[in-house]
Amino acid sequence: MALAATLIIVNYNGRELLERSVPAALAAARHAGEQAVAVADDGSTDGSIRYLATVHPEVEVMAFPHRGFGHTCNAAVAAAGTEAIVLLNSDVVVSQDFLPPLLDDLAPDVFAVGCKFVNRDGSLTDALGNRTSCQWRRGMLYIHHETDPNLLTETCPQLYANGAGMTFLRERWLALGGFDRLYRPFYWEDVDLGYRAWGRGWRVLYEPKSVVFHEQGRTIQRARTRERIELMSAKNAVLFTWKNLLDPALLRRALSAQAKWAADDVLIGGLPPRTRALLAALRQLPEAARGRVREQRARVRADAEVLAACGAWP
Amino acid sequence: MSDRGPTALLLTFARRGEEEEIRRALASLAGEFAGLRSMAVGTPASAPVLRDLGVEQVVIYGEGRGARETMREAKAHGPEIAAVIYCGPGTKGHLKLEALAVSIPTRHIYRFVPGAPARSIGRPALSISVAGKALLVAGSLAVGATVCAVAFCWLRMAQLVGGGWRARRP
Numbered sequence: 001m002a003l004a005a006t007l008i009i010v011n012y013n014g015r016e017l018l019e020r021s022v023p024a025a026l027a028a029a030r031h032a033g034e035q036a037v038a039v040a041d042d043g044s045t046d047g048s049i050r051y052l053a054t055v056h057p058e059v060e061v062m063a064f065p066h067r068g069f070g071h072t073c074n075a076a077v078a079a080a081g082t083e084a085i086v087l088l089n090s091d092v093v094v095s096q097d098f099l100p101p102l103l104d105d106l107a108p109d110v111f112a113v114g115c116k117f118v119n120r121d122g123s124l125t126d127a128l129g130n131r132t133s134c135q136w137r138r139g140m141l142y143i144h145h146e147t148d149p150n151l152l153t154e155t156c157p158q159l160y161a162n163g164a165g166m167t168f169l170r171e172r173w174l175a176l177g178g179f180d181r182l183y184r185p186f187y188w189e190d191v192d193l194g195y196r197a198w199g200r201g202w203r204v205l206y207e208p209k210s211v212v213f214h215e216q217g218r219t220i221q222r223a224r225t226r227e228r229i230e231l232m233s234a235k236n237a238v239l240f241t242w243k244n245l246l247d248p249a250l251l252r253r254a255l256s257a258q259a260k261w262a263a264d265d266v267l268i269g270g271l272p273p274r275t276r277a278l279l280a281a282l283r284q285l286p287e288a289a290r291g292r293v294r295e296q297r298a299r300v301r302a303d304a305e306v307l308a309a310c311g312a313w314p
Numbered sequence: 315m316s317d318r319g320p321t322a323l324l325l326t327f328a329r330r331g332e333e334e335e336i337r338r339a340l341a342s343l344a345g346e347f348a349g350l351r352s353m354a355v356g357t358p359a360s361a362p363v364l365r366d367l368g369v370e371q372v373v374i375y376g377e378g379r380g381a382r383e384t385m386r387e388a389k390a391h392g393p394e395i396a397a398v399i400y401c402g403p404g405t406k407g408h409l410k411l412e413a414l415a416v417s418i419p420t421r422h423i424y425r426f427v428p429g430a431p432a433r434s435i436g437r438p439a440l441s442i443s444v445a446g447k448a449l450l451v452a453g454s455l456a457v458g459a460t461v462c463a464v465a466f467c468w469l470r471m472a473q474l475v476g477g478g479w480r481a482r483r484p
Contacts, residue, residue, distance in 0.1 A: 242465055251469065255462040262458030266450045268327065269400070269407015275454050278461045289469050293476035 003103050005035045005084035005167070007094075008062075008076050010069060012042040014090035015051050017215075022056050024093045032099035039090075040076030042066055070179035070189045073163070077173050085173065089164040091215040093120075101209040102167040105155060111176070111197035112168035114161030115210040116152060124149055127214065129162025131206045132194070133310050140257045141241060143191060158206040159310040160194020165212045172202065177294075182243065182287050187229075188236035195244050198309055201300040227273070234277035235284075242281065242288040246296050247303040319349025323393035323418060324369060325411040328360035332401045336367050339397050339426040353391055355384060355414070389418055396420040400427045409447040416441050 007025045011018060018039065029035040037059050041049055043066025052061050062076050077085050084103055088094065098115060105113040117129040124130070124147045131146035143159070146152055161168070163179070176196055179189040194204045241254040262275040281288075301309075322343050326336055344350045353371035356364045361372040371391065375384040396415040400408055405427060415423050416437060423440055425433045 242469055246473065248470065248473075252466065255466050259458040259462040260455065262454040262461075263451045266407055266447050266454055267409045269402060269409075275457055278458060282461050282464065285465055285468055289472035292469055293472050296473060296476055 002033060002100070003084040003106065004082040005032070005086055005099065005103060006080045006082045007035060007037045007086045007088060007099075008073075008080065009037070009039045009088045009090055009092075010042065010072055010076065011039050011044060011048055011090040012066070012069070012072075013044045013046040013048065015044070015046045015048040017090040018048060018051060020093050021088065021090050022052070022059060024096075025088065026056070026058070027096050028094045028099050031096045032103070035099065036060065036080075036082060038062055038076070038080065040064065040072050042069065042072040068181075068185045069163075070181055070184060070186075074178035077170060077178060080170060083170060084167060085170050086167045087163060087165070088212075089214070092117075092165050093213040094165070095211045095213070098210040098212055099167075101155075101207050105205050105207050106167065106169060109201070109203055111172050111200075111202035111204055112161040112166050112194065113205045113207050113210075114158060115165035115167075115212045116206075116208045117162060117165060117212055117214045120213050120215060122213075124152070129164060129214070131156060132159040132162070132191075134159050134307065140254065140261070141237075141245075152206075152208050154208065156206050157203055157309060158194075159198075159204065160191045161204055161206075163190035163193075164214055165210075166190070172197070176200070180243075180291060182239055182284060182291055183236045185232060187233045188240050192240055192244065195240075195306060196295060196298075198306040199244075199295065199299045199301050203309075231273050231277055231280065234274060235280040238277060238281040239284060239288050242285070243291040244295060245303055246292065246299065250303055319351060320347050320394035320421075321351045321353055321391055322347070322395040322397055323388060323391075323420065324352060324354040324364075324397050324399060325414050326354065326364075326399035327401065327411070328354070328356055328363050329401060332399065333363065333367060335399050335401065335426055335428050336364070336369075339399050339424075339432070340368055342426070342432045343395060343397060343424070347395065350395075353388070353393060355388055385414075385417070393418065393420050395422045395424065397424045397426060400425065403428060405443070407447075409444065409451060412440055412444050412447065416444050 007029055009021055009025060025037050029037045039052055039059055040062045042064055049061055049063055052059050062079055064072050064075050073087060102113045114129060117127045118124055119127055127147060128145045130152055133144045135142050135144050176193060180192055183189040197204055238258060245251045245254055262278055265274050326332060340352060352369045354364045354369045355375050356372045357376045358374060361374060364372050373384055373387045396418055398411050398415050423435050425435055
């Protein structure tokens with residue numbers, strides 16, 4: 001029997017995006033056998049909640065004060081009552097038949113399954129979140145998003161499921177503690193979650209049969225300047241390594257690269273502001289250290305095994 | 315009379331999104347110097363982009379060719395113009411390109427900044443910019459090294475107190 005699922009659309013001032021994403025989610029939920037649809041609202045001030053109450057009264061609205069994406073996701077998953085959860089960004093429009101393959105893939109050793117993300121025109125150019133893996137370059141860990149359509153035809157393991165469209169078992173999410181607030185306000189929380197799931201012995205899968213249309217970054221770009229987005233992403237990339245690389249040799253290698261990283265602002269330029277990112281990460285060092293201790297208590301796979309499983313052992 | 319004009323060495327990282335600025339630099343220099351020939355230093359990845367934009371000669375850096383060898387080859391072409399192409403607003407960063415422009419003995423040096431007209435700059439002025447930015451690099455390295463040393467000590471200490479790093483087998 002198929003799992004009962006709740007499709008949770010996470011929204012922050014995305015009323016006009018909801019006009020496209022909610023009807024598509026409702027159609028997909030009906031197609032998959034009357035699954036539930038909810039909108040987790042992160043304190044919107046643009047009339048999103050009024051719009052939902054007026055136009056889509058069948059949608060459950062979980063209204064939270066504005067605390068950021070990760071916090072709202074955690075609160076919404078905790079409040080949901082089904083075994084399986086599908087998290088969706090408000091700029092994601094699902095295809096009608098996207099749900100059954102995701103639920104079918106939730107085997108006992110699987111934490112999460114990610115969708116196939118395509119642009120609104122169906123293309124894969126610059127699409128993020130497909131068959132994710134990580135790569136080492138000059139001592140730094142970089143995330144790779146596959147864009148070759150020939151490599152996106154099979155269900156396969158991936159590093160993490162993009163938070164814009166992921167399915168998982170609620171119980172496992174709660175066991176992992178959900179998205180870590182270390183990565184506030186946004187970016188890298190889903191990479192961290194996937195890495196931690198692998199570290200606990202679970203798998204994360206990519207499901208190409210579950211197609212969703214994503215207006216990449218629309219939700220974040222609406223609210224932030226490009227410079228701030230780049231700074232937060234670079235800061236969180238640093239924090240990810242500080243928290244998750246438990247192997248001292250790997251940590252040393254990453255830190256050596258980060259020490260030289262700062263000079264790239266001047267040597268190269270036009271890059272994310274790396275010196276500021278390092279200093280911003282430093283302010284959260286105690287929090288990263290606490291997360292690191294939590295991780296080492298729960299890990300059953302070493303970094304080498306996690307990275308090898310995701311195709312990135314250096 | 316020869317129709318061979320001077321050679322311009324384009325100094326650019328040729329990253330995605332910089333194509334328009336490279337095109338603008340080529341057009342601007344071609345308008346100023348009749349019969350202009352163009353060359354650039356590029357990586358194996360950026361070389362095809364540069365050639366597609368109309369750069370006639372690309373000296374490859376990387377794939378086993380060191381900086382010294384690349385510089386020697388670039389100088390051997392005898393460029394008379396160096397054009398530093400910046401990718402952001404203003405002339406922040408880009409020390410690598412400015413240092414190249416200073417070290418190659420060309421007659422003219424131009425700076426191309428997006429959204430601003432091309433500007434000629436003298437070698438002494440650019441040398442001062444290079445020296446200032448070199449100091450900034452030293453400062454950035456000091457900041458980076460300090461932050462990372464503090465982070466390493468703190469994280470390792472937390473880990474040791476927390477009970478070792480090896481994964482616990484199920």
